[in-house]
Amino acid sequence: MTITKQGSIVAGSVTASWVVDAVTKTAAADVNGVFSGDATGNVDHVTGRFSMFPKLLPPVGTPIRYQWIKVGDKTIADLSNISLSVVGNTVSGIIPDVPLIPGQAVFTLILDVGDGVDIVNPVTISLIDDSNGHLLNSVTKAQLGTINYSTGAFVINAPTSAAFRVKKYEYRWTGTDYQRDSGSWTWVWTSTATENHACSVRAPGLTKCAYLSIRYENQHDLTVSLDDLTFDFTPNSRETVATGSVRLAFGGRTYIDRLGYLYSNIDPLTGSGEQSGTFDYNNGIAKITAWTAGATNTNVVVQSMLTYLDDHTVSDITFRTPGAPVRAGSLYIQCLDAAGVLHDVTVPADGRINSDIFEGTFDAEIGVAYIKFGYLVKASENLTAEWYDQDLVDVNGNIWMPLQVKADSLRFNCVTYSYLPLDADIIKLDPVRLPTDGKVPILRKGGIGIIHSTKRTPFPNNVTAGYLLDVGRTRLAKCWLEDANGLTVPTSKYSVDLDHGKVTLATPLDLTGYAQPLEAVHRVEDMSMITDVEISGRLTLARPLSHNYDPADTYVSSALIIDDLWARISDVFDQQTWTSVWSDTLIGSQSTAQFNATDYPITVKNRGAITERFALIFTSSTGFNVIGEHLGLIAIGSINEICAPINPNTQTPYFSINPLAWGAGWSNGNVLRFNLHGANAPFWIARTILQSEAAVDSDEFALQLRGNINKD
Secondary structure, eight states, X not given: OEXXXXXXXXXTOOEEEEEETTEEEEEEEOTTSBEEESEEEEXXXXXXXXXXXXXXXXXXXXXXXXXXXXXXXXXXXXXXXXXOEEETXXXXXXXXXXXXXXXXXXXXXXXXXXXXXXXXXXXXXXXXXXXXXXXXXXXXXXXXXXXXXXXXXXEEEOOSEEEEEEEEEEEEEOSSOTTSSSOOEEEEEEEEEEEEEEEEEOTTXXXXXXXXXXXXXXXXXXXXEEOOEEEESOTTSOOEEOTTOOEEEETTEEEEEETTEEEESOOTTTOXXXXXXXXXXXXXXXXXXXXOTTOBOOOOEEEXXXXXXXXXXXXXXXXXXXXXXXXXXXXXXXXXBTTOOEEEEEOOXXXXXXXXXXXXXXXXXXXXXXXXXXXXXXXGGOTTSTXXXXXXXXXXXXXXXXXXXXXGGOEEEXXXXXOOOXXXXXXXXXXXGSOTTOOOTTSOTXXXXXXXXXXXXXXXXXXXXXXXXXXXXXXXXXXXXXOTTSXXXXXXXXXEETTTTEEEEOSSOOOTTOOSSOEEEEEXXXXXXXXXXXXXXXXXXXXXXXXXXXXXXEEEEEEOOOOOOOOEEEEEEEESSOOSOOOSSOOSOOOSSXXXXXXXXXXXXXXXXXXXXXXXXXXXXXXXXXXXXXXXXXXXXXXXXXXXXXXXXXXXXXXXXXXXXXXXXXXXXXXXXXXXXXXXXXXXXXXXXXXXXXXXXXXXXXXXXXXXXXXX
């Protein structure tokens, strides 16, 4: 028998009992909702739906008593009483009201995006308890933490990045005439886009913690007369059962359908029988009201049943074209809606579909389309619709109303490209190692390309001091000297005029240890935006080249644009005692003395600064050691003098501290902590070499860091 709509139930709390021939029968459902004992079946703890089948059929009308604990209103924890702790994106705490009922804990937290990103809303994550000590994301079911029911301790590992709805802005003219002064350009929010960004957990770590304790009591008791047994033969489909096609075997009886009724004990001579239930053809549900008491309650055996399908409809589709890439603007789609009305659309070249009942995207490169069918309607006029979802309402108060279309009416056609093998002698590359479309991703349209040529010009043998060499090219990007063995000659032994392409050896000149003849290695280059990249290897640049290049020694390199960089100081704080832990937040208490970083900030220069964490540990009331996390002890300073330890690589101070910033009250063991950030940017280099025999003896590449500065 089936009991429905009892509301949320505490897992593992459902029991059932009944009496047959003065013998009490019992059954209980475990935390997974599975009955055992004298019955089989299951419990849906979320909806409160019971499906319980006694192993031996009791007489019709037998009272069956169900008992369970209803979830009801969980205890909402006072967040200040659960010892919340947040370290990075890990949230932990302890619920004191233990022991807890498994499967009843619920947590909610909010993820905020970093500064500089304007989002529509922060991301809210709800976590549920799976009854096995795991905390799962309520949407994705991914495990994000654990909970101990005995101690109440929980740990949540929130994600470090998430998808946010980001606001997009652009300038819009508010006037009606560009020639008048009645309007203006306004920076307005025009659209939103989903983007992944790094995120952090909003303090204090949780916005909600709800649970049920063992001490919670909400016992429910329901006695139901076993007047019928219900079976659903099409629970996961929309199939309709054909009238007169049903024949079932159950509990020692055979049942057949006639015009919506079930009959058993059929007389083979007259065809009459005992009315024993009903059958719902649209939903495939049989309700048996007569059976043989004491018979084994085995599964119903379907001896015959015919089903058929109405028109199968869908409200959205995802499909892939037979080939890819697809010619832009060539994809055509048509379909019939549930009412038989024809709709069609030709996908624009940009792949954005928004026409008639169609909305979606198409990626022509891989041939994958996602399309949903429907219209935008006013949300306020559809609050009771089954598809209504407040989270889907846009900023204009509209919501997408899905439209059903016939799946078998969907048709599309398109033009796809295919590529023939390329001649390696033409493109000077092995085409086997190229992508199927031949595009080389290192050089992209809109990217930066550097065209450069490096040549060598030798000096005379046994060259003397002051010798002037003209390399034959002007406006050099770089020039250096190497000896006959490839050893680089120090710059102190020569000077270079890059503009005129001349190298002058020093006077006096000592070339001991360097094999002659020397060579000047010089490079000229042009840097430009790439406006087009062809499969043949031809590049189109945004501006003409300013040098004459020889194809034999000319190469093209890509450039990674890093943006503006500058050195800076962050996380300045003082600490009473050094704990040998490099933390960016205070450990323990502050020192009595205070460092005045507002009026006398720590100063840095790009040339001297590196990325490092520093601790200035006092050895007396005035003296201190300057210690870097990776550099170690680099200087000994005093509060009465300027502290400016020198970077030996640049002969420039790492930083500089004005003695007026210190004030008084410092003592042995006090610490001033701060972080130094150099004017540099990290990046990863990943190189992949396919397994094969070596094609060349040496395969190498070079990286160059370059930058520009503004001059006063």
